[in-house]
Amino acid sequence: MGRPPCCDKIGTKKGPWTPEEDIMLVSYIQEHGSGNWRSVPANAGLMRCSKSCRLRWINYLRPGIKRGNFTEHEEKMIIHLQALLGNRWAAIASYLPQRTDNDIKNYWNTHLKKKLKQNDQSGSDEGVHHPEGHSCSSSSSHSKGQWERRLQTDIKMAKQALCEALSLHKPATHVESDTKPSSSSHHHPNASSSSSPYASSYENISRLLENWMKPPNSTETNPLGYHSFSNVINNTRGSSSSEGAYSTTTTTTTCTQDYAFDESFLILNSSKHNGSPPLETHVPLTLLENWLFDDGAVQCDEDLMNISLEKSTAGLF
């Protein structure tokens, strides 16, 4: 007898999320936190599977998500982390806190795979060692010990590779600084969807709602009321310590994005209850970079190795 479905198949809605549903979910999580995902759909009044809600929140609505326009730096990091970690997208995503595993996975499958293939064919490898050569697919046949030994022997190569990746945009020493929403979006000329490469969930939603909420006079089309959403946002900014990476107007988001992003970082690093992917198990980037750039930092090195080997591989066995 198989496991029962995670939720009632009957009556659960599937497919793309509507702005209404987004608002309901965000409002609920802003007010209560995700807590038990299983109870979220019912409590939020959504006809969705808990998984679907969780995914929607994590991949789209969560504060601090950066969408599209992967910088060259991020690209390199993904390539090298993929080489180091294999297709462990969640682990890779934990080093790019603004990116979701789904986003990274998609980007890998649609862009980077091809890119690497082309590089491979043209013979210009640029020092990237390919995952196929040593990664998970082959590791499955290895015992834990073998895998770990292999990882340790690879670590030096990975270190070098990561070093390359992270030094791309030096002297902006920290990755955060590279990705920080600085006064101008300097990295991508065609920073598409918005003037800023950053998209808080609020921005995501306001984009989604752009048309939906246009006529404020037609309140009957808005099940929650036009103001309810901003109220939720405004209120939670002040009242909720763990949430609130939202700005306060539907149109002027750029000026608050620094704040939004920084705050979301805190959220990401400090709490799990809102459904954000846990980051406590990965090495802080500053530590990682210290490790990469300071060969003499033995203690740092040891710390990193301990953390990275113990924690990042913890899920494997």
Add this chain to the structure above:
DNA sequence: AACCGAGTCAACCGCTTCCAC
């Protein structure tokens, strides 16, 4: 204007891992 194929990405599915009991 209509069609088609390729590319993209949000969302689903099913398996694995974690955790409370």
Add this chain to the structure above:
DNA sequence: AGTGGAAGCGGTTGACTCGGT
């Protein structure tokens, strides 16, 4: 230590968009 339920994860799918013909 064993078990069951919930959460997390990665692979895959399918709807949508866009450029070429």
